[in-house]
Amino acid sequence: MSGDREHRESQVNCGSKGNDSHKHKDKHREHKHKDHKKDRGHERSKHNSEHKEHSEKKHKDKLKHSDGSDKHKDKEKRREDKVKLSHTDKPKKEKENGYVRHSSPGIKSEPEEDNGFHPVSKHKASKRELDDEEFDYKPKKVKTEHDKKEKKRKHEYEEEDEEEEDIKPKKTKDRSAKDGKKNKKEEEEKWKWWEEERYTDGSKWRFLEHKGPVFAPPYEPMPDKVKFFYDGKPMKLSAPAEEVATFFAKMLDHEYTTKDIFRKNFLKDWRKEMTPEEKSKITDLNKCGFSEMSSYFKAQSEARKQMTKEEKQKIKEENERILQEYGFCIMDKHKERIGNFRIEPPGLFRGRGDHPKMGMLKRRIRPQDIIINCSKDSKIPKPPTGTKWKEVRHDNKVTWLASWTENIQGSIKYIMLNPSSRIKGEKDWQKYETARRLKKCVDRIRNQYREDWKSKEMRIRQRAVALYFIDKLALRAGNEKEEGETADTVGCCSLRVEHIKLYPKMDEQEFVVEFDFLGKDSIRYYNKIPVEKRVFKNLQLFLENKQPEDDLFDRLNTSILNKHLQELMDGLTAKVFRTYNASITLQQQLKQLTCGDDSDPAKILSYNRANRAVAILCNHQRAPPKTFEKSMQNLQTKIDDKQSQLSTARKQLKSAKSDYKASHDEKSQKTVELKRKAVQRIEEQLMKLQMQATDREENKQIALGTSKLNYLDPRISVAWSKKYGIPIEKIYNKTQREKFAWAIDMAEKDFEF
DNA sequence: GTACCTACTTAGCATTTCCTCC
C-alpha cells in the first residue's frame, strides 16, 4: 500500500473507531454520556415537578397568544377521546407518545474540517446533468440519453403490452448467484416503469386490486400444565387475561420488563383485560410468576428449531402460499409486491428510549378496524367470514391498500407497496433529483443564509443559523412534538438551550459549539464543532435570558423554515439537505478513496469507508452486535493461522529456490513456481481477511444500511461499480438491487450526482 | 399562525435464512 494511500485511509478513519485514540475518545464520550444520562435522569425525576411547571409555563405562554379559550385542555381532551375512539371504530385521533431513553455512547468525533462537503466542488456538467437540468426527473429524459437502448426497450415493452392486457409477474428471487442464467432471464422480464410516463394529475394509480391484509392468528390458550403463579400459588387465568400475560412472559428476558414505566403501564392495561375476580386479586406485578409460561415459549421456540427438514419445508410452503395469495396486488396492469401485508399482531408496545407508553397493550386489530382502499372496478377483498371492513374506499390520490388506527398513539398505520414497486421507486428517484437540483443552487443558498446571519430581525438570524446547522451537520428538521407524550427527542428547530454549549476557545480552536441531545429513536447526537464567528455570536444572542429548557430557536419552527426553503428552490425542504449532503459526500469520498490499481477487496473497503463517512455524518448508529467481540476474535484467529501458513509457505519457497539453485533441473524449477504461486495465493487470502477485519472493526457501532437505503443516490454507487468493474452484487444485495433496479438500469459509469 | 390530521419516509432492533466450517 502506498504512503499516499495510507494517508488517505487514515483521513477517513478519523471519523470511525478502532484505533487507540478513538477508544480513548469513546471512553471520554461514554463518560460524558453517563453524565448526560445522570443529568437527564435528574431531569426526568424532575419531570413531574419542574418540567411540568415548564410545560405549564409554555402552555401559558402559548395561551397568551391564543384567543383566550383553553386550547390546551381542549387538545388533551380531544386526544384522550381519540384514543378511546380508536377502540370503538370511530374516526381517528392525533399523535402522542413520549418519555426518554438514553442510547449508547455517541460516536461523533470532532470533524477535522467541514465534513468534506463544504463548499461544493464544481463538477463539469455531464450530458446527463445538462439534460436533467432542462428536464428534471422525467423518465422520458432517459430515453433521449440512451436512444438506441431506449428504443429497443420501448419496443420490447410495447410488444409485451400488446400481448398481455395483463399482469407482468414480478419474479420471486433466487438468493444465490449460482442461478445466473435464471436471474438474467428474470431481469429481462422485469417491468421498467422508469421508461414510462408518470401521472401528472396527482393520482397514484388507475386500477388497484388486492386481497386485503392477513390477520394475526387467533390466541391459542396455554396448555393446562403451564401455570401462572400469583404470590407463589398457581392461578388459572381467563383467556383474555392469559393472552396479555403471555405477551409479558415472552418478553421476560428483555430489559424492557425491568423498567418501571413498562411494568406500570403493563399492569394497568393488563388489569383492564381481567375478570373482576382476577382484578381484585392481581394487584402487584412483583407477585406474578411468569416463569413457567416463559419456559414454555422457549421450549416451543427450541422445538421449532429442532423440526425435521420436512416439517420446516411444509411451513415454508404454507408461507409461500400466503405470500402468493396476499403478498401481491395488481396496480395498473402490473403485479406488484406488497411491503407489509400482515396486520401487526397484538402485544406490548415497545417504544424507543424512555417512552412514557412502553408496556401498554397494543390491541388486536380486527376486520372492523380496517379501511380498505382499492379501485371501484376491482374485486373488493372479502373480510373473514362473519366480519365486515370498517370501510371500503376508492381513493387513487393515495398509495395505501389498507389502514387502521392503532390504540397507543392513535396514529394511522398503513399497508403499502414494497420498495421495488413503481410507486415507491418513482418517489425515490424524484427525491434524488430534487437533491441534485439543490446541488445547482446550494452556493446561492449558502451565501444567502450567511447574509441572513447579519439580519436585523431575530427570526431571520435564527432561521439562518438553523439552516447552517442543517446544512453543515445534516441535522433533521426537528418538528414540534406533543410534550410528555413521546420520548424527549429533538431535531434542529426544536433544540433547547440545554442541548448546546459554547466555548469561545477550546483546544486551539475558536468558537466551538458542543451539541449533546437525543435525536430520532433516542439516539444520542454528540458533536463538537468550530463555527464561524458570526454564528457563535448569534448563538450567544439566542441564549440570552433563557433557561436551559427554553427553545434555542424560539422564533422558528419547521413550517417557517420549510416555507422559506420553498421560496429558495421549488420542492426544497430541510430534509433535502440531508439527502444532498449524504449523496455528495459519498461521491466525493469515492473519488478520493478509490484507487484504480487496488484489488477488488481494497476497492470494496474504500466503498464501505465512503459509505461509513456518510453514516457518521448522518449519525446512523447501532448497538454493537452481541457477538461482536467473539466474531472479531474468530477472524483474528483466522488471520493468525493464515499468517503462519504464509510463513511456512515462504520458507518452502525459499528452500525450493535453493534446491533449484543447486540442481538447476526442471523439476525443482517447477516446484519453485508452485511454491511461488502458493505464497501469492496465501498473501491474497491474508489481505482479504485483514480487509474484512478492518471493515468490521470500523463498523462496530455504525449502521451503513440506513444511508445506503435512504440517502445515497444509487446511481452514484452504480456508476462507481461500473467504472471500477466491481460487480453490483458486491455493493447491493438482492433486495437492494430490486429497490434500485431503476438506477442499475439507467446509470452509466460517468454519472455525476 | 396554530392545531390537527394524514400520508409517507426513515430508522434500529428482532427474527429468519443462508453459508461456512468442522
Next chain:
DNA sequence: GGAGGAAATGCTAAGTAGGTAC
C-alpha cells in the same frame, strides 16, 4: 449434517411534511 455466525429480511416505531380548518 449440524452448529454457529453473518447476512438478509421483517417489523414497526419515529420521524418529516403537506393540507385543511379555524
